[in-house]
Amino acid sequence: MEKILLRNIDAPDSRTLAVYRARGGYRALEKVLSEMTPERLIDEIKASGLRGRGGAGFPTGMKWGFVPKDSPKPKYVVCNADESEPGTFKDRLLIEKDPHAIIEGTIISAYAIRSHTAFVYIRGELVFGASVLERAIEEAAAAGFLGKNILNSGYDCDLILHRGAGAYICGEETGLLSSLEGGKGWPKVKPPFPATHGLFGCPTVVNNVETLASLPWIVNEGAARYVAIGTEKSKGTKLFSVSGHIKRPGVYEVDMGYPFKKFLEEDCGGVANGKKLKGVIPGGASMPVLRADELDGVTMDYESFQAAGTLLGSGGVIVMDETTCMVRAAWNIARFFAHESCGQCSPCREGCHWMEKIFQRIEQGEGKPGDLDLILSVSGNIMGNTICPFGDAAAMPAAAFIKKFRAEFDRHIAEKRCTVSAGQ
Amino acid sequence: MALEFSQASLKRFDEIVGRYPKKEAAMLPVLYLAQKEFGYLGAEAIEYVAGIMGVPAARVYGVVTFYTMLNMKPIGRHHIQVCRTLPCALAGAERITAAIKAKLGIQVGETTPDGKFTLSEVECLASCGTAPMIQVNDEYYENLNEQRVGEILDKLK
Numbered sequence A: 001m002e003k004i005l006l007r008n009i010d011a012p013d014s015r016t017l018a019v020y021r022a023r024g025g026y027r028a029l030e031k032v033l034s035e036m037t038p039e040r041l042i043d044e045i046k047a048s049g050l051r052g053r054g055g056a057g058f059p060t061g062m063k064w065g066f067v068p069k070d071s072p073k074p075k076y077v078v079c080n081a082d083e084s085e086p087g088t089f090k091d092r093l094l095i096e097k098d099p100h101a102i103i104e105g106t107i108i109s110a111y112a113i114r115s116h117t118a119f120v121y122i123r124g125e126l127v128f129g130a131s132v133l134e135r136a137i138e139e140a141a142a143a144g145f146l147g148k149n150i151l152n153s154g155y156d157c158d159l160i161l162h163r164g165a166g167a168y169i170c171g172e173e174t175g176l177l178s179s180l181e182g183g184k185g186w187p188k189v190k191p192p193f194p195a196t197h198g199l200f201g202c203p204t205v206v207n208n209v210e211t212l213a214s215l216p217w218i219v220n221e222g223a224a225r226y227v228a229i230g231t232e233k234s235k236g237t238k239l240f241s242v243s244g245h246i247k248r249p250g251v252y253e254v255d256m257g258y259p260f261k262k263f264l265e266e267d268c269g270g271v272a273n274g275k276k277l278k279g280v281i282p283g284g285a286s287m288p289v290l291r292a293d294e295l296d297g298v299t300m301d302y303e304s305f306q307a308a309g310t311l312l313g314s315g316g317v318i319v320m321d322e323t324t325c326m327v328r329a330a331w332n333i334a335r336f337f338a339h340e341s342c343g344q345c346s347p348c349r350e351g352c353h354w355m356e357k358i359f360q361r362i363e364q365g366e367g368k369p370g371d372l373d374l375i376l377s378v379s380g381n382i383m384g385n386t387i388c389p390f391g392d393a394a395a396m397p398a399a400a401f402i403k404k405f406r407a408e409f410d411r412h413i414a415e416k417r418c419t420v421s422a423g424q
Numbered sequence B: 001m002a003l004e005f006s007q008a009s010l011k012r013f014d015e016i017v018g019r020y021p022k023k024e025a026a027m028l029p030v031l032y033l034a035q036k037e038f039g040y041l042g043a044e045a046i047e048y049v050a051g052i053m054g055v056p057a058a059r060v061y062g063v064v065t066f067y068t069m070l071n072m073k074p075i076g077r078h079h080i081q082v083c084r085t086l087p088c089a090l091a092g093a094e095r096i097t098a099a100i101k102a103k104l105g106i107q108v109g110e111t112t113p114d115g116k117f118t119l120s121e122v123e124c125l126a127s128c129g130t131a132p133m134i135q136v137n138d139e140y141y142e143n144l145n146e147q148r149v150g151e152i153l154d155k156l157k
């Protein structure tokens, strides 16, 4: 498999401009500025089939195409480096090891929509990552890849590094924009979409780190080479972050369509300590869990994960072995969402706390007979009734844990204790 | 005396605000600057930031309470944050928390009497492949066990 996203990370000093350039860096930007109109660029990215890697999988070229060309307002691009979905740590790797690929991709994205001001919104905890990016932005500016009249093309673009301050919801694009506007990270009702009404009411594109880091390769090698990799609806390569009870955790670059079981067993070395697999969350904590017996024939792409009843999401693969108490796992995730709900809409605010409390009491041996149906009903009331997709992201995994491991939940309630593990 | 920025911080404030297309956008970096200078963001610091940002204090208050990294109360010199989310929990995060509690003699949410350590539990820090992990101030410590976490605390001054 060819490495597109991880092509540079093992090179010594990969984060420096000198090494990035020696490995072909910023050639894509030169090509775009000297040979391609924004329209040509958008067509090329549409032809590549690239879909956003932040979780929703929306086609990148199409998103750019929604930005009005003739708007008198300024336009903005934001690189979403808020990476906070539990189980996901791929963007952090790119930020720390290949910051120039992200910067080059962000400038290319800005050029596509004729924006002159771009931001990187990085989660506040990644202090080291922010310092790497800051240094790289300075290097890029000093070398003429940022600022006025980039590479004598007449095109101007500034890039501003902005640190968040600890709030998962700021990864959701409209929450991010509220935060960048200086307020609480409260998501906004869509429509209108950021493409027309984004930052300060101006046309804005928000793209994920991994999406942007894919762009230089696609521009250099051409859309035709990118579409040759992957499946019908999932093109190119994708980063998967693998954690939990697995022998070799880490970030893997995989051709879309790769067999999931083979990936876990061979590439990642299988379940750690010779234990058996019990369940796996394939797309970050927001996505429904799969049981070990549901993995046959599943491949790593948008359509196959969906057919299996889950979603590819951010590609955060969380592996759980046979000793895992699923009640405890479900409670842990419910607690995360209860902690992170922004509190704006009541089904989400109340529902997340309610689900957490019920999972907690079951786990502590105080569950009641109707508790599981109660959680399913709370989850059902959240789904589709909230301002932003966080509500669904909290509701889906809760319901999935119960549906997939119902017998274990029933036993935990009946026996008033865990029958699976001594603790986690 | 009411709180105010030092000359150096005022200069930094101007630089920060100058970077953004609109002044409001500079709210978080300005609050970080204030937190660094004043130690935490109490009522006086919030009033001061509201004044220099030209927004109502209620708005700044809303922002400060929204984000976990902005503190309204003083915290210890070393803020130990244990990640408790699922991947870290699967790798034994609870044992790390228990070891720290035992060593420092405090519960989660508390500060040692000498003001040296505050212990918190936090959600996923994008370090799940090297779990369990903690963050102490700006620094990540990954692939931990009880012994290593003890050694790390011993080294903090």
Ligand SMILES: Cc1cc2nc3c(=O)[nH]c(=O)nc-3n(C[C@H](O)[C@H](O)[C@H](O)COP(=O)(O)O)c2cc1C
Pocket (backbone or CB within 6 Å): A051, A052, A053, A054, A055, A056, A057, A058, A060, A080, A081, A082, A083, A084, A085, A168, A169, A170, A171, A172, A173, A174, A206, A207, A208, A209, A211, A212, A388, A389, A390, A393
């Ligand atoms: C609750 C929630 C959290 C999200 N967190 C992130 C995140 O941390 N990083 C990210 O890139 N996208 C995140 N997203 C997706 C963004 O809203 C948005 O779709 C994405 O940044 C667009 O970029 P893309 O098209 O390149 O994927 C999140 C979405 C939701 C609903």
Ligand code: SF4
Pocket (backbone or CB within 6 Å): A169, A186, A187, A340, A341, A342, A343, A344, A345, A346, A348, A349, A386, A387, A388, A389, A390, A391
């Ligand atoms: S769904 Fe939840 S996180 Fe999203 S806006 Fe409503 S309360 Fe906030």
Ligand code: FES
Pocket (backbone or CB within 6 Å): A086, A087, A088, B083, B084, B085, B086, B087, B088, B089, B123, B124, B125, B126, B127, B128, B131, B133
């Ligand atoms: S769960 Fe602890 S870093 Fe992700």
